[in-house]
Amino acid sequence: MVNGLRGRVSVQVDGQMKTGRDVVIAALLGAEEFGFATAPLVVSGCIMMRVCHLDTCPVGVATQNPVLRERFTGTPEFVENFFEFLAQEVREYLASLGFRSLDEAIGHSELIDVNRAISHWKADGLDLTPILAMPSLPAESPMRRVTLQDHEIDKHFDFKLLELAKPALEDAQKVKIEMAITNVDQAVGTLLGNELTKRYGSAGLADATIDVHLRGAAGQSFGAFVPKGVKLTLEGDANDYVGKGISGGTIVVRPDRASVYAAEQNIIAGNVIGYGATSGTLMLSGIVGERFLVRNSGVTAVVEGVGDHALEYMTGGTAVILGKTGRNLGAGMSGGTAFVYKLRADRINAEALEAGELHLLSVDEETSHELKGLIEQHRNETGSLLASRLLEDWSNSVNDFTMILPRDYSSVLKIRSDAVSDGLDPDGEATWAKILEVTNG
Amino acid sequence: MADPRGFMKVTERETAARRPVPVRIMDWKEVYERRDSGVVKQQASRCMDCGVPFCHQGCPLGNLIPEWNDLTWRDDNAQAIERLHKTNNFPEFTGRLCPAPCESSCVLGINQPAVTIKEIEVSIIDEAFDNDLVVPHAPERLTGKTVAVVGSGPAGLAAAQQLTRAGHTVAVYERDTEIGGLLRYGIPDFKMEKHHIDRRIEQMTAEGTRFRAGVEIGVDITWDDLKSRYDAVLVATGSTRPRDLPVSGRSLQGVHFAMEYLVQSNKVVSGIEVESQITAAGKHVVILGGGDTGADCLGTATRQGAASVTTLAIGARPADERPENQPWPMFPNLYEVASAHEEFGVRKYLASTIDFIGTDGVVTGIKVAETEIVDGKRLPKPGTEYEIKADLVLLALGFIGPETETLVAQIEPEVDNRGNIVRDSKWTSNVDGVFVAGDAGRGQSLIVWAIAEGRSAAAAIDVYLEGSSELPAPVKPTDQPISVYS
Numbered sequence: 001m002v003n004g005l006r007g008r009v010s011v012q013v014d015g016q017m018k019t020g021r022d023v024v025i026a027a028l029l030g031a032e033e034f035g036f037a038t039a040p041l042v043v044s045g046c047i048m049m050r051v052c053h054l055d056t057c058p059v060g061v062a063t064q065n066p067v068l069r070e071r072f073t074g075t076p077e078f079v080e081n082f083f084e085f086l087a088q089e090v091r092e093y094l095a096s097l098g099f100r101s102l103d104e105a106i107g108h109s110e111l112i113d114v115n116r117a118i119s120h121w122k123a124d125g126l127d128l129t130p131i132l133a134m135p136s137l138p139a140e141s142p143m144r145r146v147t148l149q150d151h152e153i154d155k156h157f158d159f160k161l162l163e164l165a166k167p168a169l170e171d172a173q174k175v176k177i178e179m180a181i182t183n184v185d186q187a188v189g190t191l192l193g194n195e196l197t198k199r200y201g202s203a204g205l206a207d208a209t210i211d212v213h214l215r216g217a218a219g220q221s222f223g224a225f226v227p228k229g230v231k232l233t234l235e236g237d238a239n240d241y242v243g244k245g246i247s248g249g250t251i252v253v254r255p256d257r258a259s260v261y262a263a264e265q266n267i268i269a270g271n272v273i274g275y276g277a278t279s280g281t282l283m284l285s286g287i288v289g290e291r292f293l294v295r296n297s298g299v300t301a302v303v304e305g306v307g308d309h310a311l312e313y314m315t316g317g318t319a320v321i322l323g324k325t326g327r328n329l330g331a332g333m334s335g336g337t338a339f340v341y342k343l344r345a346d347r348i349n350a351e352a353l354e355a356g357e358l359h360l361l362s363v364d365e366e367t368s369h370e371l372k373g374l375i376e377q378h379r380n381e382t383g384s385l386l387a388s389r390l391l392e393d394w395s396n397s398v399n400d401f402t403m404i405l406p407r408d409y410s411s412v413l414k415i416r417s418d419a420v421s422d423g424l425d426p427d428g429e430a431t432w433a434k435i436l437e438v439t440n441g
Numbered sequence: 442m443a444d445p446r447g448f449m450k451v452t453e454r455e456t457a458a459r460r461p462v463p464v465r466i467m468d469w470k471e472v473y474e475r476r477d478s479g480v481v482k483q484q485a486s487r488c489m490d491c492g493v494p495f496c497h498q499g500c501p502l503g504n505l506i507p508e509w510n511d512l513t514w515r516d517d518n519a520q521a522i523e524r525l526h527k528t529n530n531f532p533e534f535t536g537r538l539c540p541a542p543c544e545s546s547c548v549l550g551i552n553q554p555a556v557t558i559k560e561i562e563v564s565i566i567d568e569a570f571d572n573d574l575v576v577p578h579a580p581e582r583l584t585g586k587t588v589a590v591v592g593s594g595p596a597g598l599a600a601a602q603q604l605t606r607a608g609h610t611v612a613v614y615e616r617d618t619e620i621g622g623l624l625r626y627g628i629p630d631f632k633m634e635k636h637h638i639d640r641r642i643e644q645m646t647a648e649g650t651r652f653r654a655g656v657e658i659g660v661d662i663t664w665d666d667l668k669s670r671y672d673a674v675l676v677a678t679g680s681t682r683p684r685d686l687p688v689s690g691r692s693l694q695g696v697h698f699a700m701e702y703l704v705q706s707n708k709v710v711s712g713i714e715v716e717s718q719i720t721a722a723g724k725h726v727v728i729l730g731g732g733d734t735g736a737d738c739l740g741t742a743t744r745q746g747a748a749s750v751t752t753l754a755i756g757a758r759p760a761d762e763r764p765e766n767q768p769w770p771m772f773p774n775l776y777e778v779a780s781a782h783e784e785f786g787v788r789k790y791l792a793s794t795i796d797f798i799g800t801d802g803v804v805t806g807i808k809v810a811e812t813e814i815v816d817g818k819r820l821p822k823p824g825t826e827y828e829i830k831a832d833l834v835l836l837a838l839g840f841i842g843p844e845t846e847t848l849v850a851q852i853e854p855e856v857d858n859r860g861n862i863v864r865d866s867k868w869t870s871n872v873d874g875v876f877v878a879g880d881a882g883r884g885q886s887l888i889v890w891a892i893a894e895g896r897s898a899a900a901a902i903d904v905y906l907e908g909s910s911e912l913p914a915p916v917k918p919t920d921q922p923i924s925v926y927s
Contacts, residue, residue, distance in 0.1 A: 047491070047493065047548055047551070048491075048492045048493040049489065049491050049492045049493070049548070050491075050492025050493075051445065051489070051492065054445050056445045056446055056448075056449070056489075058448065058489060058548065058549065058551070058552065058553075059551065059552070065449075067449065068449075071552050436446075
């Protein structure tokens with residue numbers, strides 16, 4: 001506040017926000033945005049069963065079970081009504097404090113009467129002065145956000161891409177683009193993808209219609225959210241969040257052709273690669289950091305080594321890891337398939353392994369074919385020497401792969417394929433009942 | 442929770458069957474068949490082990506219902522009874538007599554029939570007694586302090602057991618000839634057989650509680666005396682003054698308070714001779730009041746061989762389903778079919794009594810009119826009068842407060858405008874060392890409130906005597922059940 005920076009940021013509070021009084025107190029403490037979660041849920045019918053993770057919510061709020069979802073009684077109007085009451089209460093408090101608007105109240109912590117709270121036995125020994133401290137400020141110092149941050153979006157890398165990709169965007173013609181990139185260029189490809197999706201919807205365009213070759217070091221979020229039709233090939237290396245939320249596009253990252261080091265022994269990209277990816281392809285020739293493919297639900301990815309916590313909460317898709325893994329592999333992994341070369345079982349999340357939630361299988365003939373295809377694709381796209389070596393001696397190296405398949409996911413796959421072969425609807429009620437039975441909800 | 446999907450697998454309630462009417466009205470035994478443990482277990486699996494278990498709120502005892510439902514499901518009776526006894530001294534009473542506000546507040550009740558909590562409760566304690574798991578818990582050492590508990594109903598007994606186990610020497614005084622208060626002489630055997638009380642008194646005696654039946658405090662021993670003989674006195678005398686209906690003909694022979702009638706009948710059933718007993722045999726009986734006491738009178742009159750029984754209620758017939766103005770998790774006022782209602786008699790609603798008719802000082806009928814509500818008052822509507830033949834009229838109109846004549850005359854505790862004894866947040870009357878628990882302080886209420894008050898008052902007495910207490914206190918004197926009217 002002393003340096004006038006407060007005027008450039010928004011402060012949001014949440015946690016235990018339920019009433020207009022909570023809002024006003026939060027505002028007086030300096031917030032201008034207020035997050036509500038439990039209260040509007042309760043208004044919608046939540047009874048705080050705390051079984052959101054069990055799929056047995058008896059009032060249909062947090063469940064996929066069609067029978068229980070029928071029981072949901074909430075309407076948007078209930079929530080609307082709740083917030084109208086809340087706003088009314090906020091106005092009443094503001095009026096009693098002598099303010100005309102919430103903006104005027106922000107930061108006036110001197111108006112909070114804390115004596116009763118401080119003398120409460122639970123607060124005994126707490127010193128609240130730092131929280132309530134108010135520096136002496138120059139006149140007209142902003143107490144809330146008054147200006148917007150200039151993100152310089154108009155200077156973004158993608159505007160060049162958009163210009164060059166015009167034939168693809170307008171007429172679905174194939175275009176090939178070559179450019180240099182530096183690590184100040186963040187989220188390259190995202191605006192391009194946005195434009196493509198606006199025009200062609202979720203179907204996108206044929207793979208690699210917009211074929212972008214880049215050289216250099218990419219900034220964070222390289223290729224975030226890129227849709228089908230966009231292919232980004234990067235020669236060099238990338239920062240964190242490569243392919244975050246990728247939804248159909250293709251991203252290839254490989255070392256510069258001029259480099260002399262062994263790709264499989266060096267880092268090619270940072271942490272959290274492919275976070276929340278839904279579909280598409282990621283090929284990374286080298287080792288990546290922690291939390292690889294967390295919350296992946298559909299992307300196919302090949303990489304040559306990963307850090308800790310890889311594949312956490314993965315629900316779908318395919319991961320091929322040709323090198324070492326860090327610890328806590330597959331924590332909370334409930335779907336998808338992973339192939340790991342020379343897997344060390346002690347690197348897998350211990351609880352999941354102990355509870356039998358993850359099946360560790362050897363690669364059978366059919367999947368061997370599929371896996372080989374992916375590694376060949378990786379070699380072709382990235383020129384990976386590691387991939388070449390594995391493929392040269394495929395009949396032996398395939399035996400060093402372990403397939404990780406979540407137990408419940410594999411049961412669901414089996415029930416659905418059985419249903420199809422029995423001529424039943426894989427989404428029908430009978431199949432559903434079986435799935436619920438086998439997966440225990 | 443053993444089975445998170447139990448409530449989706451077993452979607453209906455299933456409770457023990459009542460014996461066939463023609464069979465059960467031939468005796469005074471409990472109306473229910475023995476419970477099927479398989480069914481009880483299945484019902485227990487329906488408990489959802491809620492994140493916010495409203496049954497804890499519904500029941501003033503704070504029974505740990507989801508926990509013992511789970512243990513029942515797992516066939517662990519030993520743990521289940523331990524968990525049940527933690528919060529409830531007498532589950533065999535509440536499991537038979539309580540109207541189960543826990544079930545009204547069961548979260549499953551929002552969109553499915555509630556868990557059969559009461560039945561699970563009674564099956565746990567019955568099984569525990571069968572397996573000799575109910576043993577005395579005598580205190581390891583005595584404090585040397587003495588407490589007199591006046592009244593041996595559920596509040597007094599609960600307090601006595603808690604205080605005895607805390608090491609105090611406790612004597613329970615009962616003016617009637619047997620221990621039990623309303624439990625013994627107010628409740629007919631077809632609802633609860635009296636061996637359940639005897640069995641519990643046996644346990645309490647073994648723990649060291651002394652029982653003094655046939656002693657009326659204020660008469661046989663003065664309150665002052667009692668106070669000087671004991672370190673603390675707990676008044677748990679109940680709310681026993683019946684509401685009267687002072688209309689013309691009230692003094693006719695054959696018009697009685699329900700409790701006069703029930704006490705005599707219960708004594709006779711237990712083998713005590715009663716001279717010139719009020720009996721319904723061969724008579725046309727009219728019961729005024731549609732509550733539980735009325736139903737007890739009805740079942741009793743049925744078994745005595747009444748020619749007819751008509752129950753009159755002044756209000757409208759309650760709804761079959763939870764009305765909108767009494768939403769979950771409240772305890773709704775519903776049309777209840779007690780076992781007695783299945784057996785015999787007719788029930789009339791909106792029936793306002795005008796007077797009792799008699800010849801030669803004996804009642805022969807009752808004049809009734811339709812109830813009309815004028816300015817919130819329930820009045821007989823002129824022009825709608827009719828007569829019902831009656832040889833015996835029983836007034837089951839509720840209880841208006843404790844009998845405090847001797848208490849007030851001798852030690853002068855403050856009473857409120859309803860006649861209930863005033864107590865502070867520490868369960869003490871304004872007379873030092875005299876505590877109040879149960880209906881004597883709260884006014885007529887449910888058995889679970891009586892036990893909860895007894896337990897809480899025991900904790901307060903323990904603090905009074907020892908300076909601190911480890912006894913639990915589930916309720917405060919001012920606590921009320923959740924309701925939109927309060």
